[in-house]
Amino acid sequence: MQITITVNGKPHTHEVEPRTSLALFLRETLDLTGTHIGCDTSSCGACTVHLDGAAVKSCTLLAVQADGLKVTTIEGMANGNEMHPIQAAFKEHHGLQCGFCTPGMVMTAANILKENPAPSEDEIRHGLEGNFCRCTGYHNIVKSIQHAAGTLNA
Amino acid sequence: MIPAKFDYKKVSSISEALELLAKHGDDAKLLAGGHSLIPAMKLRLNQPEILIDISQIAGMNTIKMDGDEIVIGANCTHHQILTSDVVKQNAKMLTEVAKMIGDIQVRNRGTIGGSLAHSDPSADWPASVLAADAKIEVEGKSGERTIAATDFFQGIFTTALEDDEIITAIRFPKIADGNYQKFFQSASRFAIAGVAVIKFGGKVRVGVTGVSDTPYRASAVEAAYDGTSSAAALAVDGVEVMSDHFAGEEYRSHLAKVLVKKALES
Numbered sequence: 001m002q003i004t005i006t007v008n009g010k011p012h013t014h015e016v017e018p019r020t021s022l023a024l025f026l027r028e029t030l031d032l033t034g035t036h037i038g039c040d041t042s043s044c045g046a047c048t049v050h051l052d053g054a055a056v057k058s059c060t061l062l063a064v065q066a067d068g069l070k071v072t073t074i075e076g077m078a079n080g081n082e083m084h085p086i087q088a089a090f091k092e093h094h095g096l097q098c099g100f101c102t103p104g105m106v107m108t109a110a111n112i113l114k115e116n117p118a119p120s121e122d123e124i125r126h127g128l129e130g131n132f133c134r135c136t137g138y139h140n141i142v143k144s145i146q147h148a149a150g151t152l153n154a
Numbered sequence: 155m156i157p158a159k160f161d162y163k164k165v166s167s168i169s170e171a172l173e174l175l176a177k178h179g180d181d182a183k184l185l186a187g188g189h190s191l192i193p194a195m196k197l198r199l200n201q202p203e204i205l206i207d208i209s210q211i212a213g214m215n216t217i218k219m220d221g222d223e224i225v226i227g228a229n230c231t232h233h234q235i236l237t238s239d240v241v242k243q244n245a246k247m248l249t250e251v252a253k254m255i256g257d258i259q260v261r262n263r264g265t266i267g268g269s270l271a272h273s274d275p276s277a278d279w280p281a282s283v284l285a286a287d288a289k290i291e292v293e294g295k296s297g298e299r300t301i302a303a304t305d306f307f308q309g310i311f312t313t314a315l316e317d318d319e320i321i322t323a324i325r326f327p328k329i330a331d332g333n334y335q336k337f338f339q340s341a342s343r344f345a346i347a348g349v350a351v352i353k354f355g356g357k358v359r360v361g362v363t364g365v366s367d368t369p370y371r372a373s374a375v376e377a378a379y380d381g382t383s384s385a386a387a388l389a390v391d392g393v394e395v396m397s398d399h400f401a402g403e404e405y406r407s408h409l410a411k412v413l414v415k416k417a418l419e420s
């Protein structure tokens with residue numbers, strides 16, 4: 001069926017099978033491979049994008065469910081060559097090692113900070129319950145988000 | 155993991171959904187947040203031929219007071235309930251329950267109606283729905299009806315809902331003194347045991363989820379309640395306790411008693 005999804009501000013109209021996940025649609029139809037698929041079972045959070053501003057796991061959403069809605073992916077976070085403050089904080093504070101979980105972490109972090117601009121360490125850790133990282137031990141991810149909160153509030 | 159093929163239809167009214175349900179019978183499935191159904195379809199445990207997306211039906215995603223009752227539309231997400239002032243002011247326990255479901259992303263998609271209809275034995279809402287003696291409002295071909303919480307849950311993934319019925323809303327009384335205690339399955343964050351206790355006029359109502367294949371009211375605890383937490387010892391009286399690779403029967407029974415005790419003491 002034909003759907004139109006506004007991705008990172010630009011409307012995209014495509015023919016899709018209803019069983020196509022939003023994650024596959026983004027990666028394979030739109031070639032936006034920043035959204036990663038880790039578990040494909042709604043556990044790891046690597047596929048997190050924003051749907052009408054809210055963080056969702058795009059592996060567990062059908063592209064047809066997003067028809068008519070707005071999606072933001074990691075590719076939509078930077079402003080041209082200027083990284084989003086959350087991305088800059090991950091770079092500065094070593095919030096990533098292999099980087100596989102990072103797009104999802106950044107998108108979830110944006111949701112955490114939108115609802116709670118000055119979260120405690122505990123609130124950040126709870127906020128990341130749906131995002132797994134196999135490399136960093138989370139420590140620097142939490143630190144990055146704390147610093148990003150500081151920049152965004154400055 | 156890609157589900158088997160199906161057709162998809164987004165409906166804008168309850169009557170449109172009911173018409174499609176009547177037309178397609180067993181081949182159709184309602185889709186709300188999709189956070190129970192889509193995983194099951196990817197595993198091909200469920201292969202509906204048509205999905206009827208009810209998530210955009212106007213009026214099914216509001217939270218409002220009706221007299222002394224809080225009416226939560228079936229399509230309200232866990233996140234909507236968590237952040238609702240109406241809920242916070244009139245039934246703070248439900249705010250706390252919503253906070254403990256899944257993670258941010260799951261709460262942004264999963265709905266209370268979907269959770270009740272799916273009736274996963276480890277889901278959180280059933281404990282509070284039972285303890286609050288809430289009413290489940292449904293609409294079907296033959297009209298509207300209200301199902302009492304105690305009649306709603308009938309077994310593992312089984313409810314009193316007919317195939318051609320939709321949950322439209324859940325009606326909760328105000329909850330002045332309620333408490334929810336949960337022991338998390340650490341990977342999925344579902345409840346290995348979850349206990350909701352509501353105290354009123356020297357009495358209690360106790361709803362338990364995760365412990366048996368059907369959520370239940372701990373009537374033995376309610377009858378023996380004497381203002382202390384000693385009745386917690388009766389948490390699994392007359393109940394067949396589940397056993398799985400996360401928690402055996404003995405451990406689950408122990409958790410149920412501990413959580414009832416904590417909830418009674420809170």
Ligand SMILES: Cc1cc2nc3c(=O)[nH]c(=O)nc-3n(C[C@H](O)[C@H](O)[C@H](O)COP(=O)(O)OP(=O)(O)OC[C@H]3O[C@@H](n4cnc5c(N)ncnc54)[C@H](O)[C@@H]3O)c2cc1C
Nearest residue numbers: 184186187188189190191256264265268271277278321343
């Ligand atoms: C990673 C993960 C973690 C989770 N953790 C928890 C947790 O800790 N606690 C917990 O309780 N749940 C948890 N869940 C489940 C989550 O809350 C689900 O979203 C919820 O149980 C189902 O709601 P849904 O809107 O997604 O329903 P769907 O998946 O859309 O539907 C589920 C079933 O209900 C039917 N249905 C949906 N809406 C209606 C309606 N209005 N009337 C009649 N039938 C309807 C559908 O046909 C389907 O059979 C988790 C899910 C995931 C993926």
Ligand code: FES
Nearest residue numbers: 038039040045059
């Ligand atoms: S790929 Fe979606 S949650 Fe892991």
Ligand code: FES
Nearest residue numbers: 097101133134135
């Ligand atoms: S940086 Fe490798 S998984 Fe997180």
